[in-house]
Amino acid sequence: MPASDITLYTAATMNGWKPLVFLEEAAIPYTLAAVDFGARSHKTPEFLALNPNGKIPVLVDHSNDDFAVFESGAMLWYLAEKYGRFLSEDAKLRSETLQWLMLQMGGVGPMMGQTMFFRRFAPDAGQASDSALTRFTSESRRLFEVLNTRLMGRDWLAGDAYSIADMAMFPWVRCHSWAGVSIDGLDALADWIVRIDARPAVQRALQLPAPAPRFLAEYELEAC
Numbered sequence: 001m002p003a004s005d006i007t008l009y010t011a012a013t014m015n016g017w018k019p020l021v022f023l024e025e026a027a028i029p030y031t032l033a034a035v036d037f038g039a040r041s042h043k044t045p046e047f048l049a050l051n052p053n054g055k056i057p058v059l060v061d062h063s064n065d066d067f068a069v070f071e072s073g074a075m076l077w078y079l080a081e082k083y084g085r086f087l088s089e090d091a092k093l094r095s096e097t098l099q100w101l102m103l104q105m106g107g108v109g110p111m112m113g114q115t116m117f118f119r120r121f122a123p124d125a126g127q128a129s130d131s132a133l134t135r136f137t138s139e140s141r142r143l144f145e146v147l148n149t150r151l152m153g154r155d156w157l158a159g160d161a162y163s164i165a166d167m168a169m170f171p172w173v174r175c176h177s178w179a180g181v182s183i184d185g186l187d188a189l190a191d192w193i194v195r196i197d198a199r200p201a202v203q204r205a206l207q208l209p210a211p212a213p214r215f216l217a218e219y220e221l222e223a224c
């Protein structure tokens, strides 16, 4: 029998931290399976059987017939429903939370991911593009302005409680300086980063899994 109901395959990345934050916040016992990108274990047939997309994070719920969940947004939603935490039962608040979660998954994550690629990786890979960097940086900044406006006069993205929407958004926004996306003048967003960063469970999650993948160290992600 597995030591805990949940096994989480993950790495120290923006998407990889999201379910770690939930599990640490809710104090759910879990088995951490650190994925080493260098070893390409996330491209093996065994891993692809869990996530055909070959990416982390992936969660396996042993208490539910070893049900596998991929896509970090779907994973946060699954965990919220399973444990009854961080997602309101109220229909409107629940929808509001999922709207901000989807904005992270469909907007902030992809835009920030491309910004990071074109700023940090493309030049070394011979794929530098000034127009792509400009486009993704300005779209990320525009999305940050949307978040800032939303957070004016409120502590959290949805309703009046910390939720899976905040958990999903935080790792990406936190790394704004590494991505080269300014948050100058976005005071409500800056305060929200500090508010979440101060949570002990978040700090625990951000240390996992250790050691960080080599590429993060090479690119000084600790500066983010």
Ligand SMILES: N[C@@H](CCC(=O)N[C@@H](CS)C(=O)NCC(=O)O)C(=O)O
Residues within 6 Å of the ligand: 013, 014, 015, 016, 037, 042, 054, 055, 056, 057, 070, 071, 072, 073
């Ligand atoms: N939309 C997916 C994105 C997953 C993703 O891009 N994972 C990255 C790390 S953040 C990964 O596994 N990269 C390794 C690779 O593509 O080989 C999610 O939110 O789970």
